[in-house]
Amino acid sequence: MATPQSQRSINKSAAIVIPLFLMGSVGYGTWVIVVKIAVEYLLNPSQDLRRIGINPRHGAAIAIIVLYFILLPLMAFPYFRTLQVIWMDPGYVPLGQSSEKDPNSAWDFYNKDVFVCDHTGKPIWCDKCNNWKPDRTHHSSEVGRCVRRMDHFCPWAGGIISENNMKFFLQFCFFGALYTSFVTITVAVLLAERKRKTGGDVQATWAVALALAAMCCLFSVGMSISTFQLSMLNLTTVENLNKGNAVYRLAVCVSTSAEPPSAEPSSDRPTSTQGNGALPGQFRQTRQSVTHTRQYTVLQTEPGENPWDIGKLRNLQSVLGEKWWDWILPIKYSPFTKHDRADSHFEFGPVVTNLKRKAGLLPPDPKSRRRHSRRHSGQSEHRSHRSHRSHRSHRNHRHRSSDTGALPTPAWKGGETFQEV
Numbered sequence: 466m467a468t469p470q471s472q473r474s475i476n477k478s479a480a481i482v483i484p485l486f487l488m489g490s491v492g493y494g495t496w497v498i499v500v501k502i503a504v505e506y507l508l509n510p511s512q513d514l515r516r517i518g519i520n521p522r523h524g525a526a527i528a529i530i531v532l533y534f535i536l537l538p539l540m541a542f543p544y545f546r547t548l549q550v551i552w553m554d555p556g557y558v559p560l561g562q563s564s565e566k567d568p569n570s571a572w573d574f575y576n577k578d579v580f581v582c583d584h585t586g587k588p589i590w591c592d593k594c595n596n597w598k599p600d601r602t603h604h605s606s607e608v609g610r611c612v613r614r615m616d617h618f619c620p621w622a623g624g625i626i627s628e629n630n631m632k633f634f635l636q637f638c639f640f641g642a643l644y645t646s647f648v649t650i651t652v653a654v655l656l657a658e659r660k661r662k663t664g665g666d667v668q669a670t671w672a673v674a675l676a677l678a679a680m681c682c683l684f685s686v687g688m689s690i691s692t693f694q695l696s697m698l699n700l701t702t703v704e705n706l707n708k709g710n711a712v713y714r715l716a717v718c719v720s721t722s723a724e725p726p727s728a729e730p731s732s733d734r735p736t737s738t739q740g741n742g743a744l745p746g747q748f749r750q751t752r753q754s755v756t757h758t759r760q761y762t763v764l765q766t767e768p769g770e771n772p773w774d775i776g777k778l779r780n781l782q783s784v785l786g787e788k789w790w791d792w793i794l795p796i797k798y799s800p801f802t803k804h805d806r807a808d809s810h811f812e813f814g815p816v817v818t819n820l821k822r823k824a825g826l827l828p829p830d831p832k833s834r835r836r837h838s839r840r841h842s843g844q845s846e847h848r849s850h851r852s853h854r855s856h857r858s859h860r861n862h863r864h865r866s867s868d869t870g871a872l873p874t875p876a877w878k879g880g881e882t883f884q885e886v
């Protein structure tokens with residue numbers, strides 16, 4: 466079995482050889498499709514071929530050339546965009562200066578309302594890069610760096626697939642599957658025809674092109690299906706490895722308070738609170754002479770829950786973009802690369818909303834309350850009356866909450882499960 470070091474050197478070698486092999490194969494396939502098949506077989510067959518009934522077919526030749534030169538750039542452009550991002554910046558997290566965990570450098574995390582944390586409520590630290598890891602960051606052993614939303618190390622592209630080139634990689638896989646399917650079917654059909662009409666004449670150049678196209682077709686169809694499925698679930702390949710058992714600890718901001726400037730020297734420093742451990746993270750920062758104190762609590766997802774799942778269509782839109790042309794053209798980066806959200810590094814989905822509800826940090830779900838109420842209304846009249854009163858009192862409670870624009874009284878009590886009252 467390969468050791469991690471030998472596996473890394475294999476990957477690095479493959480990352481140089483396979484892109485060259487791919488480009489050579491595409492060049493060879495273009496020569497076979499355009500010159501050998503479209504021109505020499507369909508447009509202008511030899512006298513020997515004409516004698517056995519293979520006549521010029523201009524329509525078929527032009528259709529093949531046009532389709533080929535539509536599909537080729539659709540596949541090639543996202544591939545070169547993927548390579549460009551790999552060479553420029555797949556989303557490396559800067560290297561830290563010191564192995565000391567400097568809390569001052571974690572200010573970006575404590576500006577967010579929710580971030581992935583360790584059991585103490587602090588962001589995740591990478592002791593190889595000496596820096597904090599933003600949500601969904603993974604340390605790549607191949608390049609020795611932390612990479613944002615790292616997906617995998619791809620030998621086909623010769624580098625890291627991550628948040629900056631995930632969209633281009635998905636487009637490359639999809640159009641690569643279309644392109645290689647087109648080449649495979651075209652060469653296979655015409656090769657079979659030629660063999661039948663000539664009584665067994667198999668052109669070696671055609672056969673090699675067919676074998677290469679069929680092999681790449683198998684890979685690209687498989688990769689496009691799996692990449693599309695993971696994008697639809699908003700999972701990276703790294704996250705998917707442990708999908709069933711993955712548990713995320715999330716530091717969730719429970720309160721923000723502004724204090725007047727104090728005589729003490731300000732320290733942008735997260736501190737652990739003592740006591741029952743209900744509020745493990747506390748962060749003070751000074752902005753415009755006012756000290757803001759943000760308190761965090763740690764909530765934990767159930768095994769297998771994906772906190773970033775925001776629904777299949779929106780998951781795909783977060784990778785590919787909002788407009789249909791964004792899905793096709795490899796120009797804009799994925800919307801999630803902007804990192805302009807104030808509340809978190811990536812948008813969180815219903816899993817986090819439900820976690821906050823269970824912890825009493827959000828009011829109960831009005832929909833579930835209505836369902837609850839409807840279930841009661843189908844029972845005896847006496848019980849229905851009681852249910853109605855109960856429902857009304859809930860509504861009053863909600864109304865009061867919205868009047869003040871504040872959440873109901875924080876119900877976090879030393880880590881106890883919140884009981885609805």
Ligand SMILES: [Zn+2]
Pocket residue numbers: 591592593594595603604605609610611
């Ligand atoms: Zn790292």
